[in-house]
Amino acid sequence: MSAPVRTALRLSSWALSATLLWAGASQAQVSLSPLKIEVKTNRGQAQGVINITNTSNETFRARVYAESFTYNRDKGFESLPSSPSDLRPYLQFSPRELVVPPGTTRRVRLNARLAPSLPSGEYRSMIFTEPLKPNTVKNGNGITTNIITRVGSAFFVRKGDVRPNLMVDSVRWNAEAKKIQLLVRNSGKASAYTSIxxxxxxxxxxxxxxxxxxxxxVPDGDRNLILNQSKKDELALSPGTYQLSGELLWGEDNDKSKLPFKLDLTVPGGNSTTLPIRNRR
Known part of the structure; x- marks a missing residue:
């Protein structure tokens, strides 16, 4: 009787890394760029190109596909069956399967055609690349797991004069995780990638x-952003009132939008998580 086989999907977020590693005989290493494409339509059309480079000594075979997605307030990336902003009905790309020999780069060409009747706004899809053959791992109990690791490039197509509009809503102290959570809203009609x-x-x-x-x-969405994510930014705050200030930065390097903010942060005694404290208007 064969051991049970489980399949696990591992997502490599574009925001964390541009390089994808999965185990194999020599651990194939593949980089994908760019990890974000933002374009405006010209006469209803928009194009983009994704470069997939194999920097290992093992041939890489993969499939390419698109998913509708959003960014959840707390969880981040979330696949959707469909949505009003789904780009897939208007998107063509090729190839859908590719073979990348060692030390070479292959291109995936994207072409979106938006119908004139579509309302102005942002249409988006995540273009995923994943290996055709999963990595098989067996644990001490004889259970075999097929691990599929995929990496995605976000493709945003904007029709009309649409742009993001960010605002800082509130801040709270998560005592259990020892993290500062900043709630940021986007009331605009285009996505934004903001640093803080x-x-x-x-x-x-x-x-x-x-x-x-x-x-x-995403447009008309919000995110709970963790400010002290890294090890060097760990905090052990004593109870009391603190002042948090800073600025959001988003947009192209040569045309950054900036939004300053200033809020009070109350850290209660014990392990209680604070209620959100609103931004000073």
Whole structure:
């Protein structure tokens, strides 16, 4: 009787890494770029190109496919069966399967055609690449797991004059995780990837400063952004009131939008998580 086989899907977020590793005889290493494509339509059309490079000494075979997606407030990336902003009905791309020999790069060409009757707005899909053959791992109990690791490039197509509009809503202290959570809303009609420069003070004394990496927020959506994500930004705050200030930054490098913010952060005694404290308007 054969041991049971389970299949697990592992998502490699574009926001975390541009390189995909999965176990094999020599651990094939593949990089994908760019990890985000934002284009405006021209006469109803928009194009993009994804480069897939094999930097290992093993041939890489993969399939390419698209999914509708959003960014959940707390969980981040979330696949959707469909949505009003789904780009897939208007998207063509090729190839859908590819073979990348060692040391070479292959291109996936994207072409979107939006019907004139479609309303202005943003249409998006995540273009995934995943190996045709999963990695098989067996544990000490003889249970075999097929692990499929995929990496995605976000493709955003904007019809009309649409843009993001970010605002800082509130801040809270998560005592259990020892994290500062900043709730940021996007009331605009286009997604934004925002980084955050922040400083935490108490009584005029700087407790901690840091910078959070780009995080995506979809139109009419919001995200709970963790400010102190890295090991070096770990915090052990004593009960009391702190002052959090900083700025959101999003957009192209040569045309950054900036939004300053300033909020009070209350850390209660015990292990209680604070209620959100709204931004000072």
């Amino acid at each position: 420069k922040w400083t935490l003070k108490q009584g005029g004394t700087i407790v901690k400063s840091g910078e959070s990496p780009d995080t995506g927020i």
